[in-house]
Amino acid sequence: MKYLKSFGSFWYDFIIGDDWKIAVAVVLALSFTVVLLTTTSLDDHVVAVLGGAAVVIAFAISLAIDVRGNRQ
Amino acid sequence: MSAELWGLVLATFVACVVEMVEATTIVMAMGFTRGWRSTLAGVGAAIGVLALVTALAGYALTTWLPASALQLIIGTLLLIFGLQWLRKAILRSSHRKAIHDEDAIYRDEVEAARAAESTSGQWDMFAFIVSFKGVLLEGMEVVFIVLTFGLNAHNIPAASAAAAAAIVVVLIVAIAVRRPLSMINENLLKYGVALLLSSFGTFWAVEGLGIFRAGGGSIEWPGGDLAILVLIAVWFILSRAYVIVLRERAPRPQPATTVKG
Numbered sequence: 001m002k003y004l005k006s007f008g009s010f011w012y013d014f015i016i017g018d019d020w021k022i023a024v025a026v027v028l029a030l031s032f033t034v035v036l037l038t039t040t041s042l043d044d045h046v047v048a049v050l051g052g053a054a055v056v057i058a059f060a061i062s063l064a065i066d067v068r069g070n071r072q
Numbered sequence: 073m074s075a076e077l078w079g080l081v082l083a084t085f086v087a088c089v090v091e092m093v094e095a096t097t098i099v100m101a102m103g104f105t106r107g108w109r110s111t112l113a114g115v116g117a118a119i120g121v122l123a124l125v126t127a128l129a130g131y132a133l134t135t136w137l138p139a140s141a142l143q144l145i146i147g148t149l150l151l152i153f154g155l156q157w158l159r160k161a162i163l164r165s166s167h168r169k170a171i172h173d174e175d176a177i178y179r180d181e182v183e184a185a186r187a188a189e190s191t192s193g194q195w196d197m198f199a200f201i202v203s204f205k206g207v208l209l210e211g212m213e214v215v216f217i218v219l220t221f222g223l224n225a226h227n228i229p230a231a232s233a234a235a236a237a238a239i240v241v242v243l244i245v246a247i248a249v250r251r252p253l254s255m256i257n258e259n260l261l262k263y264g265v266a267l268l269l270s271s272f273g274t275f276w277a278v279e280g281l282g283i284f285r286a287g288g289g290s291i292e293w294p295g296g297d298l299a300i301l302v303l304i305a306v307w308f309i310l311s312r313a314y315v316i317v318l319r320e321r322a323p324r325p326q327p328a329t330t331v332k333g
Binding site: 017019022023025027030037038045047048052055063067 | 148149151152153155156158159160162163168209212213216274275277278279281282284285291292293294299303306307310314318
């Protein structure tokens with residue numbers, strides 16, 4: 001049980017790390033791209049660019065929230 | 073070599089250098105304070121476990137997952153991992169997070185090694201466990217990078233060779249200087265690796281989303297692999313913009329401490 005807990009804790013630290021908002025931002029951005037892909041008839045190139053932009057914007061917002069929350 | 077292969081070799085090499093520098097600090101502290109026999113046994117055991125994990129995980133992932141699922145899962149993990157490093161790099165560059173200081177970590181490790189109970193026999197369990205854990209934990213990140221880059225670029229041998237080259241380079245420097253490798257600008261290297269991981273992660277994760285459409289084929293980026301260079305530029309510009317804005321608003325520089333990661 002102890003080893004299982006350590007294993008889980010290692011992967012939590014590895015994937016979620018210091019800021020869980022980053023993982024959430026990535027999942028939201030990719031989910032948005034899946035919606036674009038499956039509900040519109042946009043060209044591959046457009047979906048790729050919009051998906052990439054969504055990831056960049058989601059990270060920027062998560063970092064802005066993080067910095068605001070830790071203002072000294 | 074293609075842009076993808078260059079990125080693969082460069083990112084794996086630099087990431088491995090960063091992690092090896094951190095592991096070397098722990099190993100040197102144990103070796104010089106408690107003795108080399110058990111310390112090196114711990115290093116060897118950790119390298120053995122890491123090699124086994126790489127072989128098993130590599131086999132399992134390539135055997136059981138279709139190409140676009142592999143791109144999506146690995147790209148997403150790489151992206152989250154890379155963005156965590158990028159966040160830390162931005163916060164460190166803007167003086168909102170303490171700089172990673174190998175000298176301070178070395179002093180802490182030496183103190184802990186001296187405080188631990190001494191052993192009368194030749195076998196020192198403390199030195200073995202500490203060096204094993206240190207190399208295993210830092211090495212896991214290298215294994216992750218080797219596997220993600222290697223699998224997605226269909227070139228695990230190139231990724232493994234880059235990682236092995238980094239290990240050799242760090243070992244040679246460590247043996248030559250016989251002290252923590254604090255002269256290596258680890259924070260700058262980590263920033264560079266973060267840009268590469270985030271860019272490749274974005275590229276592969278979006279490509280892999282094609283699994284959700286009929287046929288399941290990967291999504292194609294405009295310009296193919298060249299889109300990775302554009303993504304590197306975008307992440308660089310965003311991170312520099314954040315650093316400039318946050319520096320202006322930063323209260324005061326934080327002193328270097330023994331912060332890990």
